[in-house]
Amino acid sequence: MNNLLCIETSGDICSVCISQNGHSVAEQTTNTPKSHAAQLCRLISQSLALAQLTIRDLDGVVYSAGPGSYSGLRIGLSAAKGICYGRRIPLIAVNTLQALAHHVYFFDKKDTFSANNLETNNVVYVATIDARKEIYFATYDAELNPIDPPQPTQLTSHTFEHLSAQHKIFFGSALATKQHLLPTHNATYLPPERCYHSATHLAQIGYNLYCQRQFEDLAYAEPQYLKIATYNQIHNF
Secondary structure, three states: OEEEEEEEEOOOOOEEEEEEOOEEEEEEEEOOOOOHHHHHHHHHHHHHOOOOOOOOHHEEEEEOOOOOOHHHHHHHHHHHHHHHHHHHOOEEEHHHHHHHHHHHHHHHHHHHHHHHHOOOOHHEEEEEEOOOOOOEEEEEEEOOOOOEEEEEEEEOOOOHHHHHEEEEEEEEEHHHHHHOOOOOOEEEEOOOHHOOOHHHHHHHHHHHHHOOOOOOEEEEEEEEOOOOHHHHHHOOO
């Protein structure tokens, strides 16, 4: 039995869970914005207690690597690194947009498809995170294979032109402020209550990476900030 601590601090929600072989067995969450630094250690202790484990029983730590709130990402990664360094256990990074898409694909897929009469082989999942003037997004095909990698962008009428022939399922926090800028043709928008950040969304992906031994370097691991200026410079945009 592999016990992994999962930490999600990329947005307003601060969430922690204990997973065993990819399944969440204990979770603690707070929705109070800007309280991650004060609440995270308490949530970790409570989650361990609910799972009847101690920190010595952990086999690794999974963290939501971003993109998202810069402060939140740093807080989550700092806690994860401290535990991994002290216990000499591996650190595992999961992209936040990938975790959202994984949740929608495995836990919301049936309801979404039946409600909108969608064909399973002609959809694209579009995970989004609001970033004030911009958004972060990533797209995945019907089998959850990446199409567009996680990236920042300023929305225009051309942003999703390359997906015009496919039915797009949009979800994530960008819908709250920028849905009016997104395409309406061949598109479905999932309400926020059906797609939210949670440490439980990291559990299965984190366990898969643990089994594949895809670990982060404790000394050099950093959040995936995806700053738009830096991203454009690297990709020559």
